[in-house]
Amino acid sequence: MGDHGKAKRGIPPKADFNAWYPAIVEIAELVDKRYPIKGMDVWRPYGLKAMKCIDALTHAEMEATGHEEVRFPLLIPGDLLEKENRLVARLKAARQAGVAPSEMRFDEGDAGFTKEVYWVKHAGENELDVPMFLRPTSETAMYTLFALWVRSHADLPLKTYQIVNTFRYETKQTRSFIRVREIHFFEAHTAHADEDGATRQIEEDLEIVNRLMEAMCLPVLISKRPVWDTFPGAWYTIAIDVLMSNGRTLQVASVHHYRDQWAQEFDLTYETTDGEQKFCHQTTYGMSERLLGSVVGTHGDDNGLIFPPSIAPIQVVIIPIAAHASEVIAETVSGIEVALKGAGYRTKVDDRDLRPGQKYWDWEIKGVPLRLEIGPRDVEQGVALAARRTGGKTPISLGDIVEGVNAQLAEVHDALSEHTATFRSNSVRTLESLDSPVEDGIFYEIAFCGSDADAEVLEKTTGLTILGDSLTGFDTEQPCIMTGQMTTRRQHLARMY
């Protein structure tokens, strides 16, 4: 019966991830991909609610850490992109002029966003004097104003963020949430008095990331990106990659330490207590709808989605059994709904005129973490039957329904966390040497301290990509996988999205 239901809805087995993922995002009604522009999906109500639940976690973290929400225009004058390109060129020239590499880590091949932006050069029937581009991210827009907002040390630190739509002209194959052309984007931008202040901000950002990943039960690797993969204009980039169940990593967040590199280009200075003018040091922290994509990919199964309770658009669905036969059941259900909503749980009663089994499948597909079944016998016994989306059923007392639901949702969270921890420990292994076989679905740690040229050979030989240095090195020195030199540098190597 259950299998029939699944087949009817056409969910491919999750083991066939590349078929399952694009199917489930539509079957569960997160998005509609039939919008007539490739890579721009329509957010359906259920998908949008899920994203807003993730945003709510982000807003709460920003509020708790003293960031203020702003909103900058989508359109940016073209000359600011030229300014960014000048910054990139300047950094490259400085590096080439022999500044110590530890001072200037920057990829010489990257030309910023020039090839990735959408341009607005026409409006109405006119050609515009100054072409504008759709923000791919907002450094250039924001720092133009930061230079006006920051006058003295008293204005620092400046901690701002926004959640907005951004745009990238993707030429690769698009995929809902994972690679899209209009991106639901979070970006925090801060300015500080000195490098240490910015470094402390990076630490705070990483603490926030850890709390968010824990709330969503996502398995991640955190890596300081190699120089060639550092964000244009950044001193260094730390990226957070989710270990997707198809064996690829998906970058869902990144934090960048800019030192005073952008400040110099945008003349962002402040007056110190001694009356001196100094450049600010800056950071950014970005995340996107990829968070939702990784929740879908990490927690779903053959029956559909599984939402961690922290971000489930519906946390509890209540199914009255044979409700037509009994007013008592209808009253009981209504009482539970009021109690749970009152306690702040996102709750839905499914009183559609359908067989219970049909309803179960529907909410399984949508990944609702907890289902309460209320039948005549349950009411008699003063219980509801709680079915967890992660497996298992438990009767919980109607007298203590809020506490019971709370405990059941905690069990779902714990089951997902445990599953994530197991997956992580089974999937992350050490690659001892270039001769060791590279397995599908495995993410590797390596001891590596070689040159850029060594890295290129390593990537070509293994078919994997270097994600960068783990934030914690090895306790004891190991031989580098390429050079044999002893090193404590622990780096990550995986198949990237």
Add this chain to the structure above:
Amino acid sequence: MGDHGKAKRGIPPKADFNAWYPAIVEIAELVDKRYPIKGMDVWRPYGLKAMKCIDALTHAEMEATGHEEVRFPLLIPGDLLEKENRLVARLKAARQAGVAPSEMRFDEGDAGFTKEVYWVKHAGENELDVPMFLRPTSETAMYTLFALWVRSHADLPLKTYQIVNTFRYETKQTRSFIRVREIHFFEAHTAHADEDGATRQIEEDLEIVNRLMEAMCLPVLISKRPVWDTFPGAWYTIAIDVLMSNGRTLQVASVHHYRDQWAQEFDLTYETTDGEQKFCHQTTYGMSERLLGSVVGTHGDDNGLIFPPSIAPIQVVIIPIAAHASEVIAETVSGIEVALKGAGYRTKVDDRDLRPGQKYWDWEIKGVPLRLEIGPRDVEQGVALAARRTGGKTPISLGDIVEGVNAQLAEVHDALSEHTATFRSNSVRTLESLDSPVEDGIFYEIAFCGSDADAEVLEKTTGLTILGDSLTGFDTEQPCIMTGQMTTRRQHLARMY
């Protein structure tokens, strides 16, 4: 002392509205207008919070009336604009072919959005095959998908909405919130089985509008727009115009009944219970950041903004007096803060190291409706001194602080409502004849049932604009101001933004 503070901040007198308005939106830190594109302001934290409070009222109304939130892409393929233009042309042709005017009210001069849209024709270094435009509103984007979503009568009514950024290439002078090029926009779109269903939706929309206007204490006229001012593609348009204190009306919301006109162009049909295919009837309901602009313009005074409590980003500011001298005061203030936040009030403690008078001015400028002053004598007497932004001070008991604040905020709301009602009744008058003098700052009601040509003469003679028919006509027939014919049609005539 107070005057000195005001002068220092450079607030012009409100009587000089055209100087006051653009000054106060920046002085109160709602927006920063120094962004390098005209008509695209930066939302500062305080302004964004105010807009989000307005949005929260809208979300709650949408939720309560069974609308589902969606999010459509910003970019729309150019061929959909051509489709819209065909619809407009078809309606015009049908009208000219002699369909009864009551069936087809449509302005023949309006060519839709062609002259108002921003175009994206380039991305990266490429010219796009299909040019796209930035949504000015989302009919064409949405109805393309509605045609896929609606299959049968069981899918109706379809009630959706979104809150997004939209774009208009304004050539007139821009003004924060009132006339901007990137617009913070609300749009609800619905589909129904028949004309009556759509008409009932329009009624629901008008009830929502009335509740929102009441919550924000805004004085409005509601008018069914004349045919030449009907939204392109609409059967009729009802607009909500705020009576701004400078004597101009500002359209802040509009609802449109589309009948099945759009459905025919977008092939939006459903199967009836009899198995017949029928076109849907549709409505839209739009509002924008002009709501915030009209709150600013309506309630501010020479000292700054005044926010109605329903949407105040900060509802209560607590000022400890001589706090350094007393631990008791600090504890009292902290206790009040916890109690008020716990009760859901947006509360802020201002413990900056400044003179109390300085703090009072700051929060007056920002329009915080209620200030609580807590000094040593107040604590002794077990009270806080509550100062209302609308005038008046009252000691309220610390033992019952939540109830006290609740009552004080209700007084502020009532004072604003009363002021609005007085303003409205003093400012809306009947214009008896074309010879009557037209006064600055007055909005007129007229008896009018003339032709379009009569309307043109009326507008030119008075220098005012016809807003359209009031939803309630005169009880008894009056002579038409132009033709002398007896009519119950009550129309509105005013200076429009």
